[in-house]
Amino acid sequence: MDQDEDWDSPNDIQYQPQKQYVPKQQYNKMTAHNPDDLLMDINSQFAGLVIGKGGAIIKGLRKDSGAFISVLDSDTYGLKTVKISGNQKAKEHAQKLISDIIDANDPDKIKQRLLKESEQSAPVQSTFNWDELMKEEAENLKKRLAALPPIIKDFYKEHPEVTAMTDQEVEEFRMSKNNIMIKYIDENNMKPIPKPVLKFSHAFGDYPEILEEIQKQKFETPSPVQCQAWPVIMSGHDLIAIAQTGTGKTLAFLLPAFIHIDFQQTPRSERKGPSILVLAPTRELVLQIESEVKKYSYKGIKAMSIYGGASSGKQKEVLRQGVEIVIATPGRLNDFVGSGAIDLSDVTFLILDEADRMLDLGFEPQIRVSLLRVRPDRQTIMTSATWPPGVKRLAKSYTTNPIQVMVGSLDLTTVNTVKQDILIMDEEEKESWLDDFLKSCSADDKIIIFVNRKVTVDQLSSDLCMKGLIVESIHGGREQSDREMALESLRNGEVNILIATDVASRGIDINDITVVINYDFTKDIEEYVHRVGRTGRAGKTGLAITLMTRKDWGKAKELVEVMEKSGQDVPPELQEMASRFEAKKERDRAEGGDRPFRGGRGGGRGFSRGDGGFSGNRRNNY
Template sequence: MEAYLRFMEENPTVGLVGDEEEIYEYDAEGNIIATEKKTIDPLPPVDHSLVNYAKFTKNFYVEHPDISALSETGVVELLKKLNIRLSGVSPPRPVCSFAHLNLDNALMEAIRKAGYTQPMPIQAAAVPAALAGRDIVGIAKTGSGKTVAFLWPMITHIMAQHELKLGDGPIGIICVPTRELALQIYSEAKKLTKIYNLSVVCAYGGGSMWEQQKACEAGCEILVCTPGRLIDLVKKKSTNLRRVTFLVFDEADKMFNLGFEPQVRSIADHVRPDRQALLFSATFKGRIERLARDILTDPIRIVQGEVGEANEDITQIVEIFNRWEEKWDWLTRNIVRFTAEGSVLIFVTRKAHSVEVAEKLKGRDLKVLLLHGDMHQSERNTVIHKFKHHEAPILVATDVASRGLDIPSIHNVVNYEVARDIDTHTHRVGRTGRAGVKGTAYTLFVANRDPPDFAAHLVRHLELSSQTVPPRLFEIANKCPWFVENRARAAGTEANPRAGIGFQPREKKDLRVGLGSSYSGFHSSTQPMGGPATVAASSAHQTDRLAAMKAAFASQYNRRFVSAGVESTKYTHPELLGASNKTSEVSGDSSDFRVPQTPETPSAPEVKRRRSRWD
């Protein structure tokens, strides 16, 4: 009681502007947007040289003899089979069995009870690297099992550290973008840590600040949190980051999209420099790669499949309609069949439309739940709990449910409205087909209403996932200029019939430069981090379009505009001749490029010319 009264004295407005209530505004389409009130200042910088950190151990991995006996060819074949690419300095070899990980017997028993029989691809590569104490950038499709890929090593890491003392903060922190994902990871962590009597706390915006403060002050080994709430707890001195030696950022791209980049960086800077840090995400873009450079030390990059690729355990079907109303007719024809197969998740982009769809389904005597961003957190938790426990077979939701919702019973996902971008679409369809279970995702596309640009991205997305692309979707995608140009370039045909003088196709550039080259054999990449990208040999003869146009202009200029009294013109910048080698002569010295001379003709009497402005 005294603690509660003291808390109320320190926070006199706690019941007025609710810590548990989030203030929202809406855009023109009725979608929820956060107000400026939600902005949270980053943590102040820390001078780690003034802090006396205790030493700790982070390398617990002993390679199994079966893995050591593999030849380099065998390792390459295993990586190919797992569809995994490794890069970095001396990455540990992937494993084939849980027995190869040499985990604690109690943890192995917990893994067995959870229903795991063999490591999934991302686990086979990431767990050995994490147990070895290496920093990791893990890029894997949704539903790939990456959550336990960092939970298992984290538990091993924590059990080797000294026990917490009064006033100590957590040893392991898992920072995630959304409450739903935080609750999912918290639930998984509680199951695994129960046998070790470890304390796990979940802290997120929208939950009770007072309860979360008390839980952190009581001490916890693992803290699962969102960036904003973690910063609030540190500023209120309810916890600290001095004991943190295992730091995880899951779905960092989503945190950046939500505007949490300064907060994420400040959290990383607040933790001791020699900690172990892991970044996991389904997508990986430029800003995330820069973050990896800044907060990771000699990281191992693990990529399963293509970046942003969808789960191949999911069958994706795109239905094309001419009118918006046809989608409702299609849904009513199929909804009974979907519910007979399992739970159904229907995604609607706009909040107002989600309410409309849910009410119309209820009008057909169907049990339907609704989830959108304007609901209080306790209401969201109740809805998710009911859906998980099969109290209703249908959930209509906005994109608040596109990430972190892990319900194995979801057999069908329906994108009633297309997503705003392909990354969100990837996470939407990833709500089914979890952990190797098959599922189906339907996308309802209105030809004259939904953007051709999304159709173009969707075509590429389906092709990367080995899915069938409807011919009509391809026709719609062809209305997008960049899609047509890319297809033409890939086919080796004229990409742009209106290109200027001297146009040549652009060379292919390695967009993945910076975290090591892709795995080749078992030896680590010899290319340093941040080194130049290697251009494929097939594109070595190509030149940059801009350079080619400059060269063509220079060539045309030198042919047509000749100053008075000059018999010939010689190039003084041979690099400009890259696109016009066919019209240039190369003498014995390869650096001496000359313009072909015209045949000599009898010289005419010299005529005095007016001085040209080209002289």
Template sequence: GGAGQAAKGEGAADVASSWLGDGVMQLPFVGGRVHFAELDQGDTDWHLPPVNWSKIKVEDFRRDFYREHPSVAQRKPAEIEPWVVKHKIATFGKAIPRPILNFKELLLPPQITQPLGSYDRPTVIQSMAWPALLKGQDVIGIAETGSGKTLAFGVPATIHASAQRPVKSGESPIVLVVSPTRELALQIQVEFEKLLVHTKLRVCCIYGGFDRGQQVAAVRQGAEVFIATVGRLMDLLQDQVINMQRVTYFVLDEADRMLDMGFGPQIRLLAKQVRPDRQTAMFSATWPEEVRKLADEFIKPDHLRIHIGALELTANPNVTQHVTVLRESSKVNYLKTLLDTLEEKKVLVFAATRETCKTLAQTLNKEGYRAYCIHSDMTQSERDHAMAAFRRPHPSVMVATDVAARGLDIADIQAVVNYSFPATIADYIHRIGRTGRAGALGDAYSFITPDQAHFASELIRVMEEARQEVPAELRILLRDREFYEKQRQQLREERAAAKQQQPESGRHKSSKGKGKGNGKGKGAA
């Protein structure tokens, strides 16, 4: 059915059918071929020699494919403004394009638009990013996880790759998407497979955890689109299995998470392996100083930066926040009681360490709960098994560490539990954002112990900004902390004052003694 619809669309006389222009390879209507690679992580001591691009002959490439639909061109600022205000959109740059508000306004070949038919309309980040990326502009997109960022860069990537000659065996890809985790890389691959199904373009997903020889063989066959985790890509580049000489469309997805995981130096090395005249897209859930510095290093000055939502990190108002103050020893029993009330829901539980994660999952299973866990000590097959089980349409519990949970995209999580309170309030906001996505409602339950009272002030601010009810016990925790802080500060000031007086007295006596000694010495002389 889908193939028939696409063929019919290809023959239709519409403005999208010849958008590439004369002399440029058209997207052919065929069954897609997908290459899939699974690679182990490799070493972490990387040595990539810098590329002297002035001595390398690179192919020219086309970057501007955008044709503005008449309805978009005629859209007045007064019509756009209410939409911008509603979605809290902020844009920064000189050439800010008008947004594409429905798929009819996306003038692309039917082979590309047909797979988008399962969606009602573009998400906000897609509406804003597509015109700029299709023009060949560098783009920075700041939007929450689950906002449709993969298609935001995926659709222009498909067009970009299709306009160049096919990749031969042993050649570099045209599109390179770098992801912080294996799980996210696999999810991006799934989205690209859907996009490329009616084209000859191939996608190769490179990540750690499997037989290296098989992966190298798959990579050497060549693919137009590479999706890669940092470690595996560095490994293949270092061993000169592949190079990046044909990469002209470079994407960093979840840049903030990559930096959180310590990949900053590797990302900078990777960027130098890609030709400097490339088109670059960077997507991130947050916009901290570290991400800004990274963007300054290899995003072109004439880029477009798009913020969806508030510039400051705020909690999703669709998530009801519940906070309980309790002692560490009471957590397990309280969690079991809580899970009994959430028995018909899919629940994600965050634990601070791998050991806590394993122990907690074992305890819950012994008590009769359907519980799984995911942490960095697990093999890839164990992770896949746990994720597949958790994704099944029945109530279950997944216990995960922060690192293991990064990049997971499970749309129907109905509740999040912070069994271990996160290390920062930003992490708290990211964690609870795993539920209440795509307009759905969710609940977040957080356990905080008295020795974590230093989080109380910021936590209350986050809850109040999201118009949540702050529990009295949390306010009491803050009040007690402020009281003891004042007492400690007062004690410190008293000690400082006492110390200041003590040296003064000592100096005075010493001075007198010194005077006497000097006098006697002079007299004797």
């Protein structure tokens, strides 16, 4: 069930119920077979929220409560049964944690909370009328906004050298910067669009402390997305930035955020909560953004991260001490908003980072609920690597007359600084190939090996350790502290090999990864692009090797297209694999059925640019 269609823009503050929801069920139903177990019947739509991606949420619930929790099918259509085992205290704690998750995402509960809030400022009506309540809430919102100081958004003064650029020079510059394309989402808007800046001083000439921080980082020139994003954001526009990972999007919104915090009318000491809210899809990306913020010491601005898997008590304590920037995963933020642990009423600058990934992970309901507490007149920045319908819907709901800046193409493509090799082999040949390859690597190489399953991460890590290699690993089942330690070990060179699931395919900003190995082919082509993007960053070159088996042939066509767009040489055998799969699909359509492919052995053949086979020495054409 898709709840997202039930919600309108927070700018409208309206709720339009379109579906029937199962009423709140009895939580103390006992089973005759196991009288000590506690059973909770929950609506099926909430089962995913209780389980979490890869079981991450339910594992956290088990750890926090001390109870064993499992989600089972129910005899009643539309329901799932949560079974809770353990001592009475643990069961009650688990029950409350699960109830909090459901209540924070249940539209009926959200209605009740809004009703309760409205009753504090309006007499109780004998007949409940939701439409009237929402109209009243919208009026109350207008009154609250009228009492607040207006948000100052425009801090930009165009540099004379930028002003002097002709339209033709602007277009030539944008083309030279990986074909920057810029437009208003509303095609009827004919207002001027800010010109790009050519250097840091063009954007921050009036802010010498920002320029000093940039100089400390020893950056030479702005990245393409920064060239165009800075004048747009600092002029007060909402922005949608579409660019691949590793293109400088974080700094594109971070430096204007510092200035935004500093120049609001309400003094920082009088604000009840953070001024800047950044939402990101994964713990790793949240921590990476926090680390990026802490590289810059601008006027004592403090930042903190909020994410699941870490102590909520410690995070709440830091919040109470006061911070200007909060970087959060949607799930943990939603918990804090629901419990009143964070006040978002002073947020005037909102960033939705990697919006496409947040939608992929199912975070849209949590985003919508939490952002009801943020003033709708804030400035909003969205970043995404792709522009699917879900991201367009978010942009329509949460931005006001935005400008879209797109770097490169909307089509999925990998950067041309990464050389991509495709090796076709049988599954049982992978281990032997990996052993030989790792022996050929130098001590300076940093390698990420991607697999699809947590059990494969653990098994491969154990096997390589037994062979005398020092490796680290991360996946969704590991403790957050262990995951952070593993990444830090790779960054500082204590280990050179990281084995990971796709939890590391986005948001891991380590610029000196030399090799990415797709030990298992990705579940979809988008993740292939993001895995490959872990190397070849910050202007450096990299190598991505993908091990394909015959069972992966359904993704061959998309892989060919991605490789061609980034100027890679496509192995003939991969082209053949793609053609054979397409031919099979045509036969199936003609016959009205589906037959399994019966192909021969792969034989461990490999393909590198410029030669006919894989020699085992990856340097020969690199």
